[in-house]
Amino acid sequence: xxxxxxxxxxxxxxxxxxxxxxxxxxxxxAIRLANExxxxxxxxxxxxxxxxxxxxxxxxxxxxxxxxxxxxxMALRGQATxxxxxxxxxxxxxxSDFQCCKHLVLHQIALGQLDDARHSLFLxxxxxxxxxxxxxxxxxxxxxxxxxxxxRALDMISRYETAGCYLSPSQIQRxxxxxxxxxxxxxxxxxGDGEGAWLSISPEDTQKFxxxxxxxxxxxxxxxxxxxxxxxxxxxxAASRRLAQAVxxxxxxxxxxxxxxxxxxxxxxxxxxxxxxxxxxxxEQRDPSGTGRAYCSQDVHLILHREGFFVRLFSxxxxxxxxxxxxxxxxxxxxAFGTKVCQILIIPEEAGFSEVDQTLSTIKGTSxxxxxxxxxxxxxxxxxxxxxxxxxxxxxxxxGFLGKIYCAAARDAGAVALxxxxxxxxxxxxxxxxxxxxxxxxxx
Amino acid sequence: MIxxxxxxxLLAELAETGPIRTAVAMVVAxxxxxxxxxxxxxxxxxxxxxxxxxxxAPLDLAISQAHGFETRAxxxxxxALELEAALTAACARPVRRLCYAVPDGExxxxxxxxxxxxxxxxxxAEAVITHPYEGGHVDHDACARAVHMAVAILQNIMGRSPxxxxxxxxxxxxxxxxxxxxxxxxxxPEVEIRLSSTALCRREAAFHCFKSQSGNLGYFSLxxxxxxxxxxxxxxxxxxxxxx
Numbered sequence: 001x002x003x004x005x006x007x008x009x010x011x012x013x014x015x016x017x018x019x020x021x022x023x024x025x026x027x028x029x030a031i032r033l034a035n036e037x038x039x040x041x042x043x044x045x046x047x048x049x050x051x052x053x054x055x056x057x058x059x060x061x062x063x064x065x066x067x068x069x070x071x072x073x074m075a076l077r078g079q080a081t082x083x084x085x086x087x088x089x090x091x092x093x094x095x096s097d098f099q100c101c102k103h104l105v106l107h108q109i110a111l112g113q114l115d116d117a118r119h120s121l122f123l124x125x126x127x128x129x130x131x132x133x134x135x136x137x138x139x140x141x142x143x144x145x146x147x148x149x150x151x152r153a154l155d156m157i158s159r160y161e162t163a164g165c166y167l168s169p170s171q172i173q174r175x176x177x178x179x180x181x182x183x184x185x186x187x188x189x190x191x192g193d194g195e196g197a198w199l200s201i202s203p204e205d206t207q208k209f210x211x212x213x214x215x216x217x218x219x220x221x222x223x224x225x226x227x228x229x230x231x232x233x234x235x236x237x238a239a240s241r242r243l244a245q246a247v248x249x250x251x252x253x254x255x256x257x258x259x260x261x262x263x264x265x266x267x268x269x270x271x272x273x274x275x276x277x278x279x280x281x282x283x284e285q286r287d288p289s290g291t292g293r294a295y296c297s298q299d300v301h302l303i304l305h306r307e308g309f310f311v312r313l314f315s316x317x318x319x320x321x322x323x324x325x326x327x328x329x330x331x332x333x334x335x336a337f338g339t340k341v342c343q344i345l346i347i348p349e350e351a352g353f354s355e356v357d358q359t360l361s362t363i364k365g366t367s368x369x370x371x372x373x374x375x376x377x378x379x380x381x382x383x384x385x386x387x388x389x390x391x392x393x394x395x396x397x398x399x400g401f402l403g404k405i406y407c408a409a410a411r412d413a414g415a416v417a418l419x420x421x422x423x424x425x426x427x428x429x430x431x432x433x434x435x436x437x438x439x440x441x442x443x444x
Numbered sequence: 445m446i447x448x449x450x451x452x453x454l455l456a457e458l459a460e461t462g463p464i465r466t467a468v469a470m471v472v473a474x475x476x477x478x479x480x481x482x483x484x485x486x487x488x489x490x491x492x493x494x495x496x497x498x499x500x501a502p503l504d505l506a507i508s509q510a511h512g513f514e515t516r517a518x519x520x521x522x523x524a525l526e527l528e529a530a531l532t533a534a535c536a537r538p539v540r541r542l543c544y545a546v547p548d549g550e551x552x553x554x555x556x557x558x559x560x561x562x563x564x565x566x567x568x569a570e571a572v573i574t575h576p577y578e579g580g581h582v583d584h585d586a587c588a589r590a591v592h593m594a595v596a597i598l599q600n601i602m603g604r605s606p607x608x609x610x611x612x613x614x615x616x617x618x619x620x621x622x623x624x625x626x627x628x629x630x631x632x633p634e635v636e637i638r639l640s641s642t643a644l645c646r647r648e649a650a651f652h653c654f655k656s657q658s659g660n661l662g663y664f665s666l667x668x669x670x671x672x673x674x675x676x677x678x679x680x681x682x683x684x685x686x687x688x
Contacts, residue, residue: 327564327565327567327568328561328564328565330567331563331564331567331601332564334601334602335601338601340602340603341567341601341602342602342603342604343568344567344568345568346540346568367540368493368540368541368542368565369539369540370537370538370539370540370541371537371539376539377539380491380539390604
């Protein structure tokens with residue numbers, strides 16, 4: 001069933017709390033109490049949180065978030081029926097509040113009550129055009145889930161995992177080192193939510209789920225570049241097509257694994273479900289038997305780190321190139337391991353992690369890049385990979401969506417390219433993902 | 445492809461009039477040194493990393509106040525704004541900007557940390573342009589020394605390093621300020637760039653942006669910029685003329 005934090009992260013449509021309360025004098029107290037309950041709930045003090053939420057409901061029955069937040073708590077506790085009742089109460093108390101509608105719909109989806117979810121969306125009375133759009137996005141999501149239920153998705157990944165070309169953690173290093181040794185081109189590309197949003201299945205499919213696909217693409221663009229204006233930009237559309245070519249030419253492709261997919265369904269992730277499923281659908285069209293190339297988990301970067309792959313790689317007498325937003329990481333690797341890091345190509349941070357001070361007088365610990373990743377830096381990086389003046393043998397690429405295209409370009413130029421993603425953040429001492437919380441485990 | 449990034453390849457690009465595609469890092473001490481260095485040429489540098497070592501304001505508050513600012517931070521902020529305007533006027537579009545924010549006059553005091561950071565930041569560069577070691581300003585000399593040390597470290601750990609070039613700044617000779625010229629160094633031929641009318645206009649406009657530094661900048665003629673491959677300095681000796 002949906003969990004509060006992930007579900008509420010999906011849309012930033014704001015809580016217009018004050019507008020939902022009958023008397024202005026009640027607002028402050030209701031919000032204070034609700035926030036206190038949320039804080040307790042987030043810290044795991046469920047009983048105390050429940051007491052507070054019930055208090056809010058009793059004092060302010062028209063305050064929809066009292067019902068909603070208690071519903072979230074019940075869902076967290078696994079009390080799905082109670083949660084459903086509470087979400088329903090919130091949504092019916094204020095049919096124009098999209099937050100309440102969203103919680104109810106996601107919960108119904110998680111329970112497999114797709115017709116009920118559709119009905120909830122039908123009953124919603126959008127207060128703004130933006131909310132109307134969101135209702136349509138959620139309708140698409142319900143349709144998508146109906147066509148691709150969890151078990152179907154799990155069956156799809158299972159076929160790849162059992163087809164004989166799916167590498168276990170202990171098998172992943174071998175083909176990479178073999179390519180390095182034989183000076184053969186090689187690329188490892190990992191596919192995640194963002195990439196899944198940009199892999200097109202067919203024009204018919206794009207039309208069928210147009211609104212949710214557009215919504216997810218915009219979301220990924222905002223995460224990567226801080227703007228969604230590239231969505232219809234012809235040059236970016238062209239770049240996104242190159243993603244498909246990059247995956248086609250890859251020697252090893254990291255896929256979302258069963259547990260991950262199940263988790264996306266469990267939280268009714270608006271982005272995660274269609275993206276994971278579409279990665280698998282896209283692959284099924286091109287490699288239905290799952291034997292066309294090697295596959296592995298999308299967490300391959302983490303696996304390689306834990307298996308000591310990078311320490312072995314760094315001790316080899318070969319030229320390494322790095323593409324990342326961490327300007328000093330190449331120096332640190334070279335200094336720590338004596339590695340021949342012969343080229344560094346710096347890209348801007350993902351928009352969400354940028355810390356650039358506009359005065360530029362106190363920039364510390366940032367890439368210092370002044371231009372956006374796309375298209376200027378992107379074109380420059382591609383040129384440098386193709387020219388390869390320092391004869392880089394292995395490229396370590398941590399560049400998000402565009403990084404997959406860099407991997408393909410490096411492979412085309414005869415090098416080995418490894419899409420190592422956020423593991424490099426850990427090396428740089430930056431906690432950018434939950435798995436990096438124990439950052440000391442990732443220090444070089 | 446390698447040729448352009450090694451030896452004197454950058455000098456050849458500078459001497460021509462077209463775009464400069466070499467990945468250049470320009471390392472300067474203060475906000476205005478980049479304009480002195482290459483105010484007319486900087487627009488041609490398509491892959492430029494611009495690194496300022498200081499924030500332009502000395503620790504001595506009296507100096508900020510003498511320039512009309514109540515605090516060191518206000519003086520530094522004003523210099524940063526002047527720099528922004530100057531880069532715009534010069535049509536400079538560095539792809540990467542860094543400021544280490546060391547106080548003006550304190551480069552030598554932060555030397556080790558600067559060298560370490562420079563070593564990392566210069567890794568992507570094919571060529572570095574910095575100050576000559578010539579006794580003009582303590583920060584300039586320390587900056588030159590830091591760049592040469594960082595490059596030596598890179599050579600040691602990577603087996604390759606960016607080639608170091610320098611721009612004509614200023615020095616004192618017999619008590620006279622010699623601006624826009626190099627201290628003569630055998631074996632380091634110069635490239636003298638006579639700026640086109642467009643480049644001259646840009647440089648002039650950029651110079652005018654540094655209102656707080658107008659006194660110093662008055663020493664420089666505007667129509668010429670000079671560069672050369674950096675000599676192999678012996679930094680254990682003081683800068684000229686005392687090392688001679």
